[in-house]
Amino acid sequence: MNQPLDRRQWLRGATLGAGAAAFAAWMPAWAQPVSEGSASPGSAPALPVVTGEDIRLRIARQSVRVDGRSAHAIGINGTVPGPLIRLREGQPLRLHVENALDSWSSIHWHGLLLPSQYDGVPGVSFPGIAPHSSFLYEFPIRQAGTYWYHSHSGFQEQLGLHGPIVIDPAGTDPVGFDREHVIFLSDQSAISPDTLFRRMKRDPGGLNFQKQTLGGLLAGHDQSLAERLKWGGMRMDPTDVADATGAVYTYTVNGYGPLDNWTALFRPGERVRLRIVNGSSMTTFNVRIPGLAMMVVQADGQNVRPVETDEVQIGVAETYDVVVTPTEDRAYTLVGESVDRSGLARATLAPRAGMVAPIPPLRPRPLATMADMGMAMPDGGGGKDAMAGMADMAGGGMATGTDHGDHGGHRVSSGMAMGAMSMRDFGHAPDIRKSPGVATIAPMPRDRTGMPGQGLEHVGHRVLVYTDLVALERNPDLRAPSRSIDVHLTGNMERFMWSFDGEAMSDRMEPIPFTEGERVRVTLINDTMMAHPIHLHGHFFELVTGHGDHAPRKHSVLVAPGGRVRFDLTADAPGDWAFHCHLLYHMAAGMMRIVSVRSPQGVSA
Template identity: 55%
Template sequence: MDRRTILAGLAGTGLGGVLPNLARARTAMNGMMPGMAAAAMGAPATALSGDLIELVIDQATVRVGGRSGHAITVNGTTPGPMIRLREGQQVCLRVHNRLAEDTSIHWHGLLVPFQFDGVPGISYPGVAPGQSFDHVFTVRQAGTYWYHGHSGMQEAMGLFGPIVIDPAVPAIPAAREHVIMLHDWTDVHPHVLLKRLKQQGGFYNRQQQTLAGLLAGRDQTLGERLEWGRMRMDPTDIADVTGSTYTYCMNGHDSAANWTGAFVPGEAVRLRVINAAAMTNFNLRLPGMPMRVVAADGQDVVPIDTDEFQIGIAETYDVMVQPKSAQPIAIIAEAIDRSGQCRATLAPLGAPAGTAAPIPPLRARPLLTMRDMGMGAMDMTGMDMAAGTLDLSAPMPAPGQGGHAMHGGHGGMKMRDKSLAPPGLRLGPGVATLSAAPADRLADRPTGLEDVDHRVLTYADLKAAVPRPQAPPTRSLDVHLTANMERYMWSFDGVKLSENPAPLAFRAGERVRVTLINDTMMPHPIHIHGHFFDLVNGAGEAAPRKHTVNVLPGGKASFDLTADAVGDWAFHCHMLLHMHAGMFRVVTVREQAA
């Protein structure tokens, strides 16, 4: 047994469950292995700043939601400490590795030289056990960002923390600000999560439809259910790992621990919201309190008022709120499938310790629709093959029986006919469906929020605070997000990373329109390293700049990318298990030969 296995065993039996904040020496006296410390769940209040910032990656046991588990920590906590920088400064971020395995940290959303981007196997070898690595660069931006591990699945085990960068020219600050870091936590090792999903794609889904739901009219009609059954698709398959296993947290606190931030009635409060989850997109709202969105992915936007927004994994949003009365206010982060949620509290300054806002009941779980299959609101009955999701997992017909149809037996195209695949997409066992009529869904309310009775932010609402004239793209590139969800296989263009696909190649300085086409029935937050892109959302020169876009099921999203950073960069889905299973490519940017 290796050291990790022993540590995981200790955590699973509860032998590693010691109280937070005990000294390392006390922990060792309790019979734990060297290096196995107790960790505080929740980053310390003091931010790290200056020209040299040292981060120590280690292992520890944390206890959340009544369960103890093995964690990867930064400076003894998870989330790790906040790093506070200033635009224009030069900084050295020194990472020390006290683990028994390689590690790394990626500075998510920061524009850095590729050799300091922190992705082993692409930009550097990683940080070996007992070694240190200096990331030295000039800070080129301001805003809300974060850092996380990029080795194995250490990120899911607690290796992440927030970054706040103040502008070079000081802006008028909010009276008060709080970082709200959302994440999911389980004592189940991420490799075990992946193994179980490989064995059964719906292993963690405890919200599937029932006969009682059919009779009560809460779920699909019998006809709809029969059609979806013939397609071998589940309209409740919205999140791979759910609240049946995850405890949802804000700043390291679950609802019972109740993270609390102060406010003064009448003063504006800035909330820097970061989704650092491994597998969970969240819906965020403050019941009864409007929010004003002022930044997305660290970039200022024209302020837009909303009551709720969905934040994809790896995205950040800055919002302003202005409480009027001295009543506690709930911050609610709800999992996209509504299998669980987390409550934090904004409390009036000077309120008694333990002040907590009420926790609203979970809302009814959503169901996927025909639009999530790339069909819009069309009726499937008698549908022609050219107008819907193509089921490539169906067997080929016997000779003389005609072609297979879309899922339910309509139409006449051969499902394994490679002419169905657009250029650059490889059909195989890892591609079970194609969205034959994907729609631009940037103006759609995101999954599960289609019918709520209040304002919901969409990508079409976002406009850059300062418009930027840009040259038009000189070429276009389509990238398909592909999967066999039953077998838990994920890829780009039908090819997973382990199959060593060729990099997506760009010439330095060229501008390319990239269109992401989601051939699956699950949203995917797609992130590119080393660059920002202009989201093509109808805003023209005011297109918002982002580094991550959540592509809705059966839909597509386009962005214009100026390849202005020479080097090799990661490009991947930020759902950690999807990335680990193969939804990952390398983007290479090279100077054009003379």
């Protein structure tokens, strides 16, 4: 594949036409002028649908055209994203997948409960699908809800090998609606994913064109000079909230860019169900529809008690179903803003094709706080005074690269050490090997599941948080956990090294062992300054958020920077399962482990 210009270079030379000028307000300053082209006047076609008990899918190379710009891609049955797979709970399913590529491929059925040999992860559950060969996936459909599928081979997912799944319930759907639309969010780039990965490894912050400036200092929009000096002393960049940004990505809805304007139709007064899937490779989306409240009715395919909100932060791999009821005869803009505010996905909800609504300008990009470093004060704060307070508690200033001695048989290094103060003094004693891949340890990680996501703390309207989610039905397993484990999300952002517990995934690494049927409490501790969407294959888990036997059940969870998430897991699926960060390039850099579920006798079923 020839390497094209990156998005910033291309945008710099683009011609600003009348159609594009209207979009300048929502492009970040570094990206103007905007790309050529104009919004499509009509309603974009719906995703193609495949259904039944015997489905054929063909993986092949193709090209795509997004916002008037062509790029190489890998699609399924000739489309990017791939077709919507529509199924019914309780049915049997045979999926014949043909790999027409010259390289190995795979498809993972994200969130589906199935035998491990059909989970679709090369090197974990099966060898993969050889070039110019086929593989038969065969399993019963045991659930209902909104899910998706994607490749687990190399960077094929970034090239477009992904698509949505909708499974209708066997009985009555508790969600009442008159019409539905699938909203498949993604991030598309004309630059090859291998090139993007090399660039991130070489210069992890090189795609961030929203760093603090002298102008921001003088205008009072960014950190004060004293704060900048303190952060600089720790070699931390508070604007580094996303590795891949709008500098190289076009954010899409069902494969269409913001200028293409994919449109979903409705009749005023209808209850419209939007099945929203974050099928991106690297982008956390903040989703809102200005002028319309959203009723959240499902998370990760599991029904929840309806809760009304105005904005939902959706981590990579998560799905949320919302119901909206537009009563006016006008268009609405669905906005999927990237977490770093470097761009947005856009679609239109309208009663007639050709209608458009105003596109809100991008909001100011967020700055990381001391709480994002895991330095929240005992009252839960983490603002500008946190650093001074922590220094006072430690009896000295901040230190970098401090060796904290032996904890559980391993030397521990922290880039955020508080003088000679041990992490044990903060009730946080990780067992992490001293490694160049562990630059920071969060001294005081806190449960942030009841707090708005990064950048949404002061938006002036309702924002969904995990503690808002309550399962519609009673949890299937109410046993107390018999044991607990901690998993640290670790990294060195300056070197783009990512891992669990300080160790990157390798062939020599032992799986995390579980006994079939046991109940385990897992605590995810984010020792980095970046949010990580963590996904466990083959299982659902219950978030520990204070809702007892109606805890929300999920398969993916976004762990806030410096945050802690607890969930209870019933290890009821024998076999080997992937457990990883769903930021594609973080997983590729090593943030992945294997979970092994074995029978009490040590033999998997």
